[in-house]
Amino acid sequence: MTTERLVGDGPVVSLRNVAKSFAAGGVRALESIDLDVLPGELVSLIGPSGCGKSTLLRIVGDLVEPTSGEVVVNGKSARRARLDRDYGIVFQDPVLYDWRTVSKNIALPLELLRWDRAARARRVQELLELVELDGFGDHHPWQLSGGMQQRVSIARALSFSPALLLMDEPFGALDEMTRERLNGELLRIWEQSRSTILFVTHSISEAVFLSTRVVVMCRRPGRIAAIVDVDLGQPRTADTREEPRFFELVTEVRDRLREGGLDEDRTAPGEGEIDLLEELK
Amino acid sequence: MVEAAPASPRLRVRDERVQEGALRVGLFLAVLGGLWALWEGFKAVGEATDLRIGQFVVNDRTLPHLHDVVGQLFEPSRRNGPLLIDVLWDSALFTAKEAAAGFALGALFGLALGTLLAHSAIAQRGLLPYIVASQTVPILAVAPMVVVWVNPRLPPSLKDWGAVAVISAYLTFFPVTINTLRGLTSVDPRSLDLMRSYAATGRSVLWKLRFPAALPFVFAALKIAAPASVVGAIIGELPASVQDGLGGAILNFNQYYVTSPTSLWATNLIAALLGITFFLAVVGAEKLVVRRAPEHVA
Numbered sequence: 001m002t003t004e005r006l007v008g009d010g011p012v013v014s015l016r017n018v019a020k021s022f023a024a025g026g027v028r029a030l031e032s033i034d035l036d037v038l039p040g041e042l043v044s045l046i047g048p049s050g051c052g053k054s055t056l057l058r059i060v061g062d063l064v065e066p067t068s069g070e071v072v073v074n075g076k077s078a079r080r081a082r083l084d085r086d087y088g089i090v091f092q093d094p095v096l097y098d099w100r101t102v103s104k105n106i107a108l109p110l111e112l113l114r115w116d117r118a119a120r121a122r123r124v125q126e127l128l129e130l131v132e133l134d135g136f137g138d139h140h141p142w143q144l145s146g147g148m149q150q151r152v153s154i155a156r157a158l159s160f161s162p163a164l165l166l167m168d169e170p171f172g173a174l175d176e177m178t179r180e181r182l183n184g185e186l187l188r189i190w191e192q193s194r195s196t197i198l199f200v201t202h203s204i205s206e207a208v209f210l211s212t213r214v215v216v217m218c219r220r221p222g223r224i225a226a227i228v229d230v231d232l233g234q235p236r237t238a239d240t241r242e243e244p245r246f247f248e249l250v251t252e253v254r255d256r257l258r259e260g261g262l263d264e265d266r267t268a269p270g271e272g273e274i275d276l277l278e279e280l281k
Numbered sequence: 282m283v284e285a286a287p288a289s290p291r292l293r294v295r296d297e298r299v300q301e302g303a304l305r306v307g308l309f310l311a312v313l314g315g316l317w318a319l320w321e322g323f324k325a326v327g328e329a330t331d332l333r334i335g336q337f338v339v340n341d342r343t344l345p346h347l348h349d350v351v352g353q354l355f356e357p358s359r360r361n362g363p364l365l366i367d368v369l370w371d372s373a374l375f376t377a378k379e380a381a382a383g384f385a386l387g388a389l390f391g392l393a394l395g396t397l398l399a400h401s402a403i404a405q406r407g408l409l410p411y412i413v414a415s416q417t418v419p420i421l422a423v424a425p426m427v428v429v430w431v432n433p434r435l436p437p438s439l440k441d442w443g444a445v446a447v448i449s450a451y452l453t454f455f456p457v458t459i460n461t462l463r464g465l466t467s468v469d470p471r472s473l474d475l476m477r478s479y480a481a482t483g484r485s486v487l488w489k490l491r492f493p494a495a496l497p498f499v500f501a502a503l504k505i506a507a508p509a510s511v512v513g514a515i516i517g518e519l520p521a522s523v524q525d526g527l528g529g530a531i532l533n534f535n536q537y538y539v540t541s542p543t544s545l546w547a548t549n550l551i552a553a554l555l556g557i558t559f560f561l562a563v564v565g566a567e568k569l570v571v572r573r574a575p576e577h578v579a
Contacts, residue, residue: 058474061478062477063474063477063478082477082478084480085479087478089474089475089478091471091474093471095469095471095472095474095475097472097489097490097493098572098573099493099494099496099571099572099573100493108479108489109479111489112480112485112489
């Protein structure tokens with residue numbers, strides 16, 4: 001594993017025996033989850049629909065309470081970490097406020113943190129350059145393409161430099177070309193901002209390309225089937241996708257997913273599963 | 282790698298706006314002409330065939346020529362008096378004052394009430410039935426009581442017209458309350474998750490998310506409430522015995538309908554124009570205030 005990215009002591013995220021059941025019908029969404037995410041890591045969660053990977057991400061962000069188990073973020077409870085604004089979150093949809101311009105969307109967390117106007121303007125300009133949207137600050141979200149909107153959403157999450165970035169299938173709604181381009185941009189941003197990223201995805205190649213580790217999950221109940229170390233060099237470029245090792249790792253993640261029982265007891269595949277099944281062919 | 286910034290499309294946009302504006306004016310005139318033709322056509326056919334619908338006979342008294350109605354505006358309102366349009370202009374201004382005050386009062390009350398209901402399930406369950414019931418009572422039945430209750434408590438400068446404004450507010454607050462409640466509670470749950478992830482306070486969520494998201498709903502209600510506030514003011518003038526507004530004018534010309542039907546029709550025309558003006562004022566305010574994707578603007 002890439003130890004040179006370590007920037008602090010102790011894990012940023014530490015999950016011990018985390019479980020989640022939903023009251024309706026007592027569905028066990030997650031069971032005995034143990035996971036440490038170290039500073040500077042980019043860890044992907046991958047698995048079929050219903051494996052609870054998004055729920056796990058939301059538990060780390062204190063948007064959902066676990067039924068049992070211990071969640072520590074930056075050495076504190078998940079709730080304390082949320083109140084201290086220790087993480088930024090990016091959803092599958094950009095979730096931009098369309099009455100605000102691009103700049104004001106990016107500045108929203110800064111307003112809540114009571115930054116003054118000049119400091120906000122400076123930071124927004126930096127971020128617009130970082131996500132390569134310089135000149136679009138005064139546009140409204142609906143005037144941008146889906147890929148550009150998602151970049152705004154990433155800039156907003158990075159605006160207050162949180163130690164941890166939670167990304168819930170951020171590129172899932174985008175076409176393949178845009179997705180690959182934004183994968184490259186995300187790695188560049190990760191490199192520059194030195195943040196730690198927990199990343200949920202349906203795409204095996206995306207997970208392998210981006211991550212330092214891939215956490216393979218399976219369902220009923222949702223649990224960790226395997227963790228695959230991605231020992232591809234840094235920085236990763238378009239050429240990385242052509243390396244033999246890249247294909248070996250994709251195959252390995254695919255095999256772990258199979259062992260996790262993707263094919264069993266499947267009556268109607270969800271939208272995300274079709275994505276996975278395509279790749280499993 | 283990055284999409285190029287769009288080359289200032291302002292000129293093209295302006296061209297499109299001019300085109301769209303011309304289309305709108307054309308459509309407005311076409312519909313107006315159509316209505317005019319319908320009125321005059323019905324009158325011509327009715328008079329030629331001696332049409333009778335129950336007691337209704339088509340003649341210059343029941344259905345005056347529209348050009349006579351408009352023409353009446355430019356006749357003296359009484360022998361050697363000012364022109365009718367000048368009299369009605371003053372009446373319309375007076376009614377507009379009552380309606381504007383009532384609209385503002387009702388809109389603010391509706392916003393406050395809607396916000397309260399959105400924040401308290403108990404208040405919602407407890408109060409909503411009575412709020413709905415308040416609107417099932419005819420305004421004509423409520424208005425005299427409002428005058429009796431409100432008028433003695435008003436300072437001299439608000440006397441009478443202040444009571445009318447309260448009656449007007451009674452018609453205004455209801456749609457605003459309902460739509461404010463609906464707007465504040467219709468926020469996308471992921472937007473709320475986002476606010477939660479920022480550990481935003483309840484007040485921040487209200488000001489930075491719920492209110493802006495509710496604005497299209499609120500404006501939809503204000504568009505209903507604006508003409509209703511004019512109707513409320515006109516009706517309110519009757520039990521309040523206010524002579525200076527359009528309600529007084531309608532009551533007055535109603536008595537002279539047999540000799541001069543066009544005066545009442547002309548007054549109705551002015552009342553309608555006042556309602557439309559109120560509506561358009563809200564539309565203009567909405568254009569200034571609401572910045573939403575086109576599909577979100579009602």
